Amino acid sequence: MRKISFLRQIGSQILLAIIGLYVxxxxxxxxxxxxxxxxxxxxxxxxxxxxxxxxxxxxxxLDKPYQSVNFxxxxxxxxxxxxxxxxxxxxxxxxxxxxxxxFRFPGRQTGLFLLLLTALLPPIAFTTPLYIVLSILxxxxxxxxxxxxxxxxxxxxCIWNMRSAFxxxxxxxxxxxxxxxxGNFTTFIFISxxxxxxxxxxxxxxxxxxAYSEFAIGWLFVEKASTVTLAMSIxxxxxxxxxxxxxxxxxxALIMSLPVVAIFLLLQRTLLDRMMFGAVSD
Numbered sequence: 001m002r003k004i005s006f007l008r009q010i011g012s013q014i015l016l017a018i019i020g021l022y023v024x025x026x027x028x029x030x031x032x033x034x035x036x037x038x039x040x041x042x043x044x045x046x047x048x049x050x051x052x053x054x055x056x057x058x059x060x061x062l063d064k065p066y067q068s069v070n071f072x073x074x075x076x077x078x079x080x081x082x083x084x085x086x087x088x089x090x091x092x093x094x095x096x097x098x099x100x101x102x103f104r105f106p107g108r109q110t111g112l113f114l115l116l117l118t119a120l121l122p123p124i125a126f127t128t129p130l131y132i133v134l135s136i137l138x139x140x141x142x143x144x145x146x147x148x149x150x151x152x153x154x155x156x157x158c159i160w161n162m163r164s165a166f167x168x169x170x171x172x173x174x175x176x177x178x179x180x181x182x183g184n185f186t187t188f189i190f191i192s193x194x195x196x197x198x199x200x201x202x203x204x205x206x207x208x209x210x211a212y213s214e215f216a217i218g219w220l221f222v223e224k225a226s227t228v229t230l231a232m233s234i235x236x237x238x239x240x241x242x243x244x245x246x247x248x249x250x251x252x253a254l255i256m257s258l259p260v261v262a263i264f265l266l267l268q269r270t271l272l273d274r275m276m277f278g279a280v281s282d
Contacts, residue, residue, distance in 0.1 A: 033250030034058070042246055057247035061255065069225050069233075071255075077143060078212055078229040079259070084147030085154060085211035086204045092151070093158035094200065098188055100159065101166035102174075112160075119156035123217055126152060131220060141223040149221055150211035158203040165199030166192055201267055209260065230256045 032047060033039065037054025062071050099105075100112060118126075130149050134140035139148075169192055177187045193200075215231035222228060234256065237249045 030250045030253050033246050034254050036247050036250075039245040039247045054247075057245065057251040058255070061248050061252040069228060073226060074228060074230045074233055077227060078231065078256075080143050081147045081150065081229060082208045082211040084144070085150035086207040088147060088151035089154040089158045089207040090200060090204050093155055093203065094162055094193065097159045097162035098166050098192060101163045102192075115156045115159055119160065123153045123214075127217055127220055134221065140221055141227065143227055146218055146221050146227070146229075147211070149217070150214060151207065153214075154203075154207035154210050158207055161203045161206075162196060162199050165196035169195050205263065205267060208263070212260065 028048075032050055033043065034057055035053055035055070036043075036047075036050035037056055038050070038052040064070055100108060126149075130152060131140065134145045134148065137145075139145040173191055173195075174187050177191050182190070212229075213231055215229070215235040218229060218232055222232070230252070234249060234252055237244065237246075237252070
């Protein structure tokens with residue numbers, strides 16, 4: 001094992017400490033806001049600890065954080081939209097990813113390039129066609145329409161991520177299934193799909209997070225307060241300025257992060273497996 005010099009170790013530790021502070025400080029600041037009962041509007045001074053420790057903000061946002069809409073309604077809307085977007089992105093993306101990974105057909109490279117291009121474009125570029133299509137289908141102002149919008153944003157990444165997973169599966173396994181009489185669909189369902197589950201789980205998590213945390217574009221597809229999500233309600237608190245204590249903002253942000261933390265804890269082994277996933281040649 002190659003030894004690392006003392007100065008290099010110190011430099012690495014300092015760099016890691018700076019990165020850790022960069023990640024932890026915003027979370028700590030949000031937690032401080034959530035438990036500070038002295039706030040009447042925006043915070044006017046920097047503090048490490050709450051001036052007056054209080055849980056009143058949590059009880060407030062767990063009642064009706066957005067206008068007259070209950071917290072359970074907002075949470076339900078967020079979960080329905082996010083899980084729906086993840087499910088649509090995975091169901092539609094796996095078949096396309098497998099086709100790009102295993103089959104050779106005219107326009108394959110062009111299709112991959114266009115997918116990569118759409119992944120690099122800002123989501124606002126897709127709002128106009130999605131707005132028109134969903135309006136024609138009369139589902140624009142529904143949770144289903146919002147889930148379709150977020151699924152469209154996540155699909156390019158999901159396809160590229162899962163394509164790499166399918167490429168990493170040895171072709172000999174699929175060829176053995178073909179020799180036993182299995183067709184393309186049977187091989188895909190019983191051989192390729194189970195072996196690529198770590199990457200599929202990562203793609204589903206990314207699609208879920210994209211839908212769960214998005215707030216700006218969603219307003220174009222929402223008309224009633226009953227279809228607003230948690231992320232949108234947090235955004236309205238920011239826009240309200242000093243109209244209400246920012247402890248409400250901090251407490252709602254902490255509560256909103258709990259499902260994400262729970263999902264990450266459940267999938268942490270899968271995520272680590274995917275991080276160790278090697279690159280493959282085309």
